[in-house]
Amino acid sequence: MGGFFSELASLATYHNIVFLAKGALTTIALSAFGCILGGLFGTLLAVARLTSGWLSWPLRAFALVFTEFFRRVPFLVTLMLCFFAFQFGGFDVSTLTVGCVTVVLIGTAFLAEIVRAGLQSVHPNQWHAAAAMNFTLLQTIRYVILPQAWTVILPPAFGFFILFIKDSALASQIGVVELTYVGKVFNNRGFSAGVSFGVILLAYFMLSYPLSRLGAKLEKKLGTSRTR
Amino acid sequence: MAHLELDKVSAAYGKLRVLDGIELSVAKGETVGLIGPSGSGKSTILRVLTGLLKPETGSVRVAGETINFDKPADIRTLRNRTAIVFQQYNLFQNLTVLENVMIAPIKVHGRKRSEVQAEAENLLEKVGLANKLESYPDQLSGGQQQRVAIARGLCLKPEILLLDEVTAALDPELVSEVLDTIRELAAEGMTMVIVSHEMGFIREISARVAFMADGKVVELGAPADIFDAPNQDRTRDFVGKILRH
Amino acid sequence: MDYTFQYGQVWPYLPYLIKGAWLSLQIAFLAFCGGMLIGTVCAAVKTFGGGFSRHAVNAYVVFFVNTPQLVQIYFLYFALPDLGIFLSSYMAVLLGMTLNAGAYLTEIQRAGFESRRQSEMEAAEVLGFSRLQQIRYVILPHVAKVLFPPLSNHYILMTLGTSMAAIFGVEELTGRAFNINSETFRSLEVFSIVAVIYVFVTLIASVALALFGKFAFRTKMRVV
Numbered sequence: 001m002g003g004f005f006s007e008l009a010s011l012a013t014y015h016n017i018v019f020l021a022k023g024a025l026t027t028i029a030l031s032a033f034g035c036i037l038g039g040l041f042g043t044l045l046a047v048a049r050l051t052s053g054w055l056s057w058p059l060r061a062f063a064l065v066f067t068e069f070f071r072r073v074p075f076l077v078t079l080m081l082c083f084f085a086f087q088f089g090g091f092d093v094s095t096l097t098v099g100c101v102t103v104v105l106i107g108t109a110f111l112a113e114i115v116r117a118g119l120q121s122v123h124p125n126q127w128h129a130a131a132a133m134n135f136t137l138l139q140t141i142r143y144v145i146l147p148q149a150w151t152v153i154l155p156p157a158f159g160f161f162i163l164f165i166k167d168s169a170l171a172s173q174i175g176v177v178e179l180t181y182v183g184k185v186f187n188n189r190g191f192s193a194g195v196s197f198g199v200i201l202l203a204y205f206m207l208s209y210p211l212s213r214l215g216a217k218l219e220k221k222l223g224t225s226r227t228r
Numbered sequence: 229m230a231h232l233e234l235d236k237v238s239a240a241y242g243k244l245r246v247l248d249g250i251e252l253s254v255a256k257g258e259t260v261g262l263i264g265p266s267g268s269g270k271s272t273i274l275r276v277l278t279g280l281l282k283p284e285t286g287s288v289r290v291a292g293e294t295i296n297f298d299k300p301a302d303i304r305t306l307r308n309r310t311a312i313v314f315q316q317y318n319l320f321q322n323l324t325v326l327e328n329v330m331i332a333p334i335k336v337h338g339r340k341r342s343e344v345q346a347e348a349e350n351l352l353e354k355v356g357l358a359n360k361l362e363s364y365p366d367q368l369s370g371g372q373q374q375r376v377a378i379a380r381g382l383c384l385k386p387e388i389l390l391l392d393e394v395t396a397a398l399d400p401e402l403v404s405e406v407l408d409t410i411r412e413l414a415a416e417g418m419t420m421v422i423v424s425h426e427m428g429f430i431r432e433i434s435a436r437v438a439f440m441a442d443g444k445v446v447e448l449g450a451p452a453d454i455f456d457a458p459n460q461d462r463t464r465d466f467v468g469k470i471l472r473h
Numbered sequence: 474m475d476y477t478f479q480y481g482q483v484w485p486y487l488p489y490l491i492k493g494a495w496l497s498l499q500i501a502f503l504a505f506c507g508g509m510l511i512g513t514v515c516a517a518v519k520t521f522g523g524g525f526s527r528h529a530v531n532a533y534v535v536f537f538v539n540t541p542q543l544v545q546i547y548f549l550y551f552a553l554p555d556l557g558i559f560l561s562s563y564m565a566v567l568l569g570m571t572l573n574a575g576a577y578l579t580e581i582q583r584a585g586f587e588s589r590r591q592s593e594m595e596a597a598e599v600l601g602f603s604r605l606q607q608i609r610y611v612i613l614p615h616v617a618k619v620l621f622p623p624l625s626n627h628y629i630l631m632t633l634g635t636s637m638a639a640i641f642g643v644e645e646l647t648g649r650a651f652n653i654n655s656e657t658f659r660s661l662e663v664f665s666i667v668a669v670i671y672v673f674v675t676l677i678a679s680v681a682l683a684l685f686g687k688f689a690f691r692t693k694m695r696v697v
Binding site for chain 1: 476535536538539540541542543544545547548551552554555556629633634635636637639640647650660661664665667668671672675676697
């Protein structure tokens with residue numbers, strides 16, 4: 001046990017701490033990027049799936065296939081597909097870019113389902129009232145449904161963001177320098193696996209735990225507030 | 229000349245036939261009451277008239293124009309000519325009373341906010357809610373919410389107002405305030421189709437009353453005939469049961 | 474993009490991949506069962522238990538839920554040998570996934586326990602049900618119905634999660650994809666086929682679970 005702490009002390013150099021902090025920042029940035037762009041595209045897909053009429057069936061089909069595909073393929077496999085697609089496509093991009101594209105694809109699929117569930121949580125009466133007053137689908141969603149649905153959408157979306165912080169650990173496999181990769185580097189530099197990955201586990205915990213508490217608070221607050 | 233005409237209109241939810249060859253016409257400025265047991269198709273007629281349900285056969289004509297339910301433009305026209313007030317009010321919970329009334333004219337019809345606001349305030353005053361403009365629906369009683377819903381419908385300047393059991397969800401002491409509002413509209417010459425279980429009110433306000441059962445109009449006539457001297461057994465049966473209560 | 478897909482080289486490996494998928498399903502199933510065992514005990518402790526045991530369970534759940542499964546397995550696989558505990562890569566993955574599942578399933582089941590409806594239990598008590606009968610006829614059917622959809626959902630997520638076993642050299646579906654890739658270098662072909670197999674396998678699992686839930690608990694679950 002004494003060896004553990006002396007090793008920990010020798011790990012705590014200025015450069016290592018900065019390296020660790022940068023890794024943590026990359027982890028957060030990767031998740032946030034996936035959730036923000038994914039939320040945007042996901043909302044579009046959710047709306048696409050609510051369209052009706054035979055003219056828009058290709059739109060619905062695309063949204064369905066996209067969400068089902070990327071929700072049913074493991075993160076690691078999607079990551080490899082993106083990685084090789086860029087490589088064989090002849091695009092010379094950084095691994096970080098590959099990681100970003102991957103999280104946006106996956107984020108879009110999962111957030112599309114969260115947004116769709118939120119939109120559908122609004123009582124059908126509200127849809128009917130808007131339809132009877134000649135609102136278009138987009139007007140109905142923009143002025144009537146989203147203002148009521150966002151309190152339903154936000155807690156699970158935030159939960160997904162926290163989940164993504166941990167799932168994005170897999171990006172280390174293609175060499176994205178995020179938290180898990182930092183742990184592997186420490187380990188390769190001769191620090192024991194216990195110390196290297198122990199520190200990384202702790203770092204993830206310090207990111208995820210406060211956020212999950214915040215998420216729980218958010219859910220409570222939105223759950224009891226009025227639907228406006 | 230009839231302003232609104234339904235000609236042999238039939239409709240179904242899946243396999244369940246809910247309207248079966250409906251013949252009904254409403255003249256301009258006329259109030260027609262629809263009565264009948266639950267599930268007889270009264271409210272379904274209103275859903276057809278707002279384009280929420282597409283008839284399988286038959287035709288609907290408004291001001292002489294036949295509505296093609298497969299054409300979005302026709303559905304839009306239909307919805308511009310009619311306004312519906314629902315049993316459950318269906319106010320937008322996220323908007324204030326005033327915004328509820330103004331949103332469709334502004335966003336759907338693209339009218340000027342200042343102009344709409346003046347009208348909306350007038351209408352809300354007319355239904356007795358001038359002091360509730362900034363309230364949210366969940367701060368109002370059922371009767372107040374229903375009057376907001378009527379104002380919201382009127383602000384669309386409909387040619388025909390459809391009222392779907394607008395007092396059914398209200399506590400008894402709140403019913404009269406809503407009925408008073410509707411009475412005023414009838415006196416002003418609004419064309420209305422009213423579905424209601426308030427038999428006394430239907431009798432008083434309607435020019436003609438249609439008794440419906442099993443998706444059909446069983447009997448159509450002046451209120452006095454329907455309520456006092458019905459021709460059909462089913463009408464007599466229904467009216468007898470209702471009036472005994 | 475002037476890449477030409479050549480699936481011809483990869484097709485012969487299909488039976489090899491399907492055997493890998495079978496191993497993925499086994500890992501997910503074993504880890505889920507182990508996780509259910511841990512989760513049920515921990516959820517019971519969290520709901521009914523006292524002071525210390527509750528804190529211990531809380532610490533376990535909070536730690537595993539807030540750290541990545543991948544790093545947990547790294548720790549088990551690379552750090553435990555320093556303490557004299559040697560796990561095969563398969564065992565490290567299975568243990569990591571089980572512990573991780575235990576934490577998530579504790580949370581899911583606790584929410585289910587808490588959804589017991591007081592009014593129904595009172596009604597059962599007034600009707601003269603014994604405590605055991607209350608559990609048998611009122612609590613269990615309700616809790617099972619509430620829990621089935623989120624548990625099914627987690628099972629699907631766990632099936633996808635098994636793919637990280639590949640990183641430790643376990644030859645499940647993704648691991649075999651890496652193997653074929655290093656032999657044929659038809660990366661996009663291999664991984665796209667593997668992706669479709671995952672979609673297929675989880676879709677079948679979703680449909681089966683939804684059907685089972687419908688008949689056993691009258692739950693309404695949407696597959697897509």
